[in-house]
Amino acid sequence: MNILVSYCFLGEPCRYDGCSRLDRQVIELHKAGHTLVPVCPEVLGGLDTPRAPAEVQADGRVITEDGEDVTDAYRAGAEAALKIAREHSCTVAVLKARSPSCGCGEIYDGSFTHTIKAGWGITARLLAEAGLRVMDEENLESWLYDPTAWPSEM
Numbered sequence: 560m561n562i563l564v565s566y567c568f569l570g571e572p573c574r575y576d577g578c579s580r581l582d583r584q585v586i587e588l589h590k591a592g593h594t595l596v597p598v599c600p601e602v603l604g605g606l607d608t609p610r611a612p613a614e615v616q617a618d619g620r621v622i623t624e625d626g627e628d629v630t631d632a633y634r635a636g637a638e639a640a641l642k643i644a645r646e647h648s649c650t651v652a653v654l655k656a657r658s659p660s661c662g663c664g665e666i667y668d669g670s671f672t673h674t675i676k677a678g679w680g681i682t683a684r685l686l687a688e689a690g691l692r693v694m695d696e697e698n699l700e701s702w703l704y705d706p707t708a709w710p711s712e713m
């Protein structure tokens with residue numbers, strides 16, 4: 560199976576802070592014979608690394624901690640990620656929890672106070688709307704052992 564994954568899981572230092580989030584479970588997917596298709600939507604959208612942290616606001620726009628509206632870049636990155644998913648026939652995506660691009664089912668609330676709310680990152684939502692099964696790394700373990708255990712509905 561071709562699985563779209565957040566690039567930072569593979570050790571790519573593409574996060575806003577210039578770090579990665581290497582994830583052993585995602586690596587296990589590769590060892591199990593799946594083909595991992597890495598994407599970093601924020602880089603694909605033209606943003607620099609490192610970059611200012613950003614959060615999805617109540618109205619759906621993405622605003623940095625400095626007050627810059629980066630919604631267009633986030634949307635462009637989401638479209639690019641979806642295009643790659645389609646090119647590789649990915650039907651599943653494993654994305655980084657709570658990211659404003661990749662978060663699946665919960666994200667930070669836009670106040671930059673580390674407060675979590677129900678919601679989806681820009682890319683995760685687009686992929687889910689396009690029909691991919693989208694989950695974060697925190698759902699991955701249950702999925703590995705039970706393929707029917709999909710993440711919560713949007």
Ligand code: SF4
Pocket residue numbers: 564565566567568573574575598599600601602655658660661
């Ligand atoms: S946009 Fe997604 S892939 Fe890129 S650094 Fe953030 S969480 Fe990782």
